[in-house]
Amino acid sequence: MTTSISTGVYLTHLLRQYGVELVFGIPGVHTVELYRGLTGSGIRHITPRHEQGAGFMADGYARASGKPGVCFIITGPGMTNITTAMGQAYGDSIPMLVISTVNAHGRMGSGEGWLHELPNQQALVSGVCAFSRTVNRPEELAGMLAQAFAVFNGARPRPVHIELPINVMLAEAGHLPMPEPMQLSRPGPAxxxxxxxxxxxxxxxxxxxxxxxxxxxxxxxxxxxxxxxxxxxxxxxxxxxxxxxxxxxxxxxxxxxxxxxxxxxxxxxxxxxxxxxxxxxxxxxxxxxxxxxxxxxxxxxxxxxxxxxxxxxxxxxxxxxxxxxxxxxxxxxxxxxxxxxxxxxxxxDDLPEAYLRDLNLLSLVRDTLPGVRMVGDSTQLTYAGNMNYEAAAPGTWFNSATGFGTLGYGLPAAIGAKLADDRPVVAISGDGGLQFSLSELASASEAQVPVVLLLHDNSGYGEIKSYMIARNIPTLGVDIYTPDLAKIASASGWHVERVTDVVQLPDFLREGAARSGPTMLIFGDDLRAQLPLD
Structure with missing residues (x-):
């Protein structure tokens, strides 16, 4: 006798077949059917506070684990929100599976003002993924997932977007087979x-x-x-x-x-x-x-x-x-x-003094926490690291300061990376970049992810300010109002320390890495000045 399940539940079963263990997403009225099958499936769900955060978490998870990061994203605004994260992953060849809904057949692109309606959702995201496909019948879903994993496992890995019209997501799929994943080898040299x-x-x-x-x-x-x-x-x-x-x-x-x-x-x-x-x-x-x-x-x-x-x-x-x-x-x-x-x-030796001090700070973190994975935002410490940071092992240094060059990446990507394995993870951010994804402080506490956030607080966009000064451009828009980030982090369930003496930092790092929840270590330019130049 055929068991009655929806295509949304069938999708969950297929993801388990491919070894998916983690999904990032924010439930909405258009995606709740995708969640019906998660309970008892063995797939853990992480709830970010913004779809861009979901994409960055999936990115960090993929870089740390080597597996595609998977997201459940709602129609319309959910997809517009995640496209920035998909752009970073596309630029850095990171595998990401973005599964979204779209308005039902007869409604999608109609211009009649249905909830979350876009003129053409697929066209919106096609420039930041290997491919974007619409599942027009339940029978097409397994094949599309196979194609997505063929990209992840056999070609240049990049994001893939699969959208399910709401009527298809709700359609009966109990009659469909559960195919074994295709075993695929990447090409070797002639x-x-x-x-x-x-x-x-x-x-x-x-x-x-x-x-x-x-x-x-x-x-x-x-x-x-x-x-x-x-x-x-x-x-x-x-x-x-x-x-x-x-x-x-x-x-x-x-x-x-x-x-x-x-x-x-x-x-x-x-x-x-x-x-x-x-x-x-x-x-x-x-x-x-x-x-x-x-x-x-x-x-x-x-x-x-x-x-x-x-x-x-x-x-x-x-x-x-x-x-x-x-x-x-x-x-x-x-x-x-x-x-x-x-x-x-x-x-x-030819690097600026500020970079040399920052490199010594990064080396101190590396040597204090053996095996540490450092995940950077577009910020001064990260720029210095990209010049000459000596990572102890592959995959332990990555950031958003190359390629697409997003802001707000460091914290959510570090959360995703920490969910991938047991390595200590240190996120690197500035106060300006952190405010792009400040709400993800709550996500880390909710998921009890023991990341350590090393936050450089200089009350503005310091790197851009320096760039403007060097070119004799008025420094408009870079000296921003910065709220009390320590209080916000504490209210979000974080342990917070202000680091004013570089001698304190190793102990703070070790204590943060040993906690069961997240830790924020805030430092300013006075700490950087204490670091050596050699």
Missing amino acids: PAALAETARLLAGAARPVILAGGGAARAEIGRLAEAFDAPLVMTTNARGLLPPGHPLAVPLSPSLGSTRALIAGADVVLAIGTEFGLTDYDMNEDGGFALPGTLIRVDLDPVHMARGITPHLAIVSDAAGFAEALLPLAPAGPQKDGAARAARACKGR
């Missing part, structure tokens, strides 16, 4: 291209490897050691080699010494990096040059045809490529990779 790569790298006098976020889960550090090649790690690849490794170059390729290293290479192997300008030409001065032979490895063949044309283009998963190339590395004498990496790393 043997001829692999052999040519090994030949070029083995014959190179000055090889360099460039790694982006697409390589963060691959054994790129072992490749660097095998070919004695300095490894330049962009923001989302930090930690592929640990701090102090002789081949590690955790210095932005927008800086002169890193650019000199790359320009002096005779062979460059670029893995999982799109050569985005926010990594390679942050100041938009056009100074990045790559005159040597370029081998480029990426999942996205279309993107390899943009910008710098490679000598050899290899469509492959980074992990599979590294695994296949390692046995082909020569067992010969070491070259001068460590010396070249050391010269590049001296570029740290």
Whole structure:
């Protein structure tokens, strides 16, 4: 006998089939049927206070876990709210499954003023996702989910949007099968291209490897050691080699010494990096040059045809490529990779004093909390970290200050990251950025997520103010009224400490990481001034 269930409940069963353990969403009258099947399903639901927060939480969860972050989003305003978060995830190639409702057939796009009606919801979000599809019949849902997970598991991972018209969500689906998820392998390198790569790298006098976020889960550090090649790690690849490794170059390729290293290479192997300008030409001065032979490895063949044309283009998963190339590395004498990496790393000395102090603050956090994952907003500490923070492991440093460049990301993304595993998580935010997602303080308390928020309070948009001053622009709109964030956090269930002496910080960090709920540590420019420059 067929059990009677709605398509909304059928969706929950399908998500469990794909191993989904967590959903972020805010219930509304158009989505409540999606919630009917959550009870007893084993899927935990987290309620943010804004759909943008839901998207940022899903983003942080995906980066930390390697699994897609899943959101249940209401028709219309819910979708307009989450598009900013989808834009950040799209820019950074983060898997996110956004499941929304849409007005029923005969109502959607009618212009008759139905609740939450948009002229074309799918068109609204299509620019920030790999695809957006409408489930017109219950029988289509399983296939669309299979396509979504094919993107997550086999192609360049990006957000996917699936919308269910309300009449379809309510439709009978008890007769539908429960298909097993498709087992999908990512593409690997062609043997001829692999052999040519090994030949070029083995014959190179000055090889360099460039790694982006697409390589963060691959054994790129072992490749660097095998070919004695300095490894330049962009923001989302930090930690592929640990701090102090002789081949590690955790210095932005927008800086002169890193650019000199790359320009002096005779062979460059670029893995999982799109050569985005926010990594390679942050100041938009056009100074990045790559005159040597370029081998480029990426999942996205279309993107390899943009910008710098490679000598050899290899469509492959980074992990599979590294695994296949390692046995082909020569067992010969070491070259001068460590010396070249050391010269590049001296570029740290040219950073502004404020950045050097901030980098020492970040190192203090890293060394105090072993294994810590730091999740940054677009704020001064994060900008400094993107220049030269030395992450201890891959996936332990990420933020919204590259690519799409959103504000309000740090806190909700850190909540999502903490839900993924047991690592200590420290969110980095400024008082201006935090006010974009201030309501998510309550979300962290409700979910009992023990994140530590390191909050730089300078009563305004300090980085933009400095930018305006440097260009002789009147500083209008940057000195903002800042409420008492400590009181707001306390009222939201947070433990709050003001850090005025840098000697206090390690104990505050350890105590915060050990609590069962969230902790806010507020500091000002006086604390930054106490940090060393070396």
